[in-house]
Amino acid sequence: MSRVFVYGTLKKGQPNYFRMFNSTNGKAEFLGSAFTSEKYPLVIAGKYNIPFLLNIPGQGHRVHGEIYKVDDKMLNFLDDFESVPTMYQRTLAKLEVKEWVGQTEGEETLSPGNITEAFVYSTTTYQPDWPSLPSYESYDSHGDHGLEYVTREARD
Template identity: 80%
Template sequence: MARVFVYGTLKKGQPNYSRLFESRNGKAEFLASAFTTQKYPLVIAGKFNIPFLLNLPGQGHRVHGEIYKVDDQMLKFLDDFESVPTMYQRTMVELEVKEWMGKTDGEEKPSPGSIAEAFMYSTTTYQSEWPTLPSYESYDSYGDHGLNYVTREARD
């Protein structure tokens, strides 16, 4: 089992959240709400309004998201879904726990403010103007930015 930090369309209430719980993709269990210990630019870009976390540590905001425990099948699905390694890369990141809700498998439950590690999908391949786009600390496809995510089904 691996931990994965999601900050975009896979979060609760977002357009791709259900993909985490489609049994053919594998298993996922919500563990915690958290945010990155380092700042990163989280931008909405491209003609489909995709949230991209640019791998530019120290710029942008501490990004808010959710930690999930996933099995190998779900991790492979997420790698494919995030187009690893062409669009995104999966790297380990440190996160500050806001609230831990999941089981701990006999370990002590992490307290708010404690540090956890998880895989995160970020990109080093982006258009030159993306770092100048507005940066967000929390993504919401339906936010007042007016840049609603275009689902894969709607792109055809």
């Protein structure tokens, strides 16, 4: 089992959240909410208004998201869904726990303020103007930014 930090369309209430709990993709269990220990630019870019976490540590905001425990099948699905390694890369990131609900037997229970690690999907491949785009600490596809995410189904 691996931990994955999601900050965009895979979070609760967002357009791709359902994919986290589609059993054909694998298993995922919500563990808690957290934010990145370091600042990163979280931008909305491209013609489909996709949220991208730019791998530029020290710029932007401490990004808020959710931590999930996933099995290998789900991890492989997420790698494919996130187009690793062409669009995103999966790397480990340090996170500060905001809320922890995970109570799995034999697993650590974390408290707010504790530091943990999880995989995060970020990108080092982006357009030259992306670092100058507005940066967000929390993503919502229907936020006041006015850049509504275009689902994969709607792109066809």
